[in-house]
Amino acid sequence: MADSLLPGSLAEDVEDLKAQIRALTAQVKSLTQPVGPDTEETTSDAPAPDEPDDDWQFPPFILLLDSPEHEGELRALVEWVEGVLVPGYLAEASADARWCHRWTDHPVAIARLHALWLSWQELTDPATCGYTGPSVWHRDHYDPCMRELRASSGPFQGCTKGEHQIAHRMPSLVPSAWTLSYMGLGAALSKP
Template sequence: MEPVRVPDSRLASMQADMAKLMDLAAQHERQLDDLSAAPPTPDSPFAAYGLPGFAGLPPAPAPPEPRPILELEDEEYEDELDALSDWVDDFLMRVYGAEVTTAAPWCEQWQEHADVVAWLHALWLAYQQHKEAEAGLSGLFVWHRDFLTHAMATVRAAGGPLSACMTDPDRPAHRLLPGPRPSNRTTSAIEEPDEPGERGDHGESGELGQASG
């Protein structure tokens, strides 16, 4: 049986294809070695599933630390207030709102009461923390006992920040109660200072008066 002769042009093409396949196989082998050698890092998005991370890639950025809402400004504040409003309207008041009365007032424009916003935002942050698995099975009980009860009693107190607002669900009302005036120390600090040399002139005139006397 005579051997099969392959044309030189086709033989060169087959050799080039074989070289490409060998290079591709070598690349795959190196990738498999990297994946098997790299342990899962805490910041790897695959660590929770027991899968290794990708070597050479930067760790996933940590989520931003929560900040009190009154420390936020402009668009950042508006975005946080929108998210808080969704939680308050769709969950908090729907479940724990109870009836609006003179003993438990409410305001449909509560977002304009800075102290109420601060209270409810802190309550929301505590809820997010205590509903996580790390808080344990009693996490939400602790939230009810230590956070929800106290916050709602303060926000909806008869003499609280919403006492001048809605006390009847059929009669919506909204009024911001004026806060106390600044202390004397604050008001005196913003007053215009004495003219330069005024105290010195007074002192010198006093000394001259004593000398002449």
């Protein structure tokens, strides 16, 4: 596996991107600040390019999280996938559009669906994206993600009737993947 695909390298790339964003933010701020005889040129508000900006946070990408943050993020993802995505968007699984009701057993599906969910959170909030956000989400995030996930060569390629042990059903009838994957955890949490 190439170094650029390893989680450590990914974390370094994220840190590099954060530094670049801070530098660009400072540059934009200095270029858009009014300068004239009646105004003072101040740059003390802008963080230095190498100075960490404590207010900025990157999205909690699920593959980079450790327990218990990972479990909390997965639980929230499962609620969104099963409460919004499956009943509202997915049709019956077929050879051309596969789906696995045990999608939490597929790490690639978790990663892609988590990225899709992060974009959903941002692009369905008019305060951050205006009113075109949902259209952008469908075009730039949902459609490509579903093409990759549901393709015959995607992570669910072995998950159709006759090829896999898991019986597939219409997505609206899919049992909770959270319950199936974490029955032991759910039972342990429900005990007094």
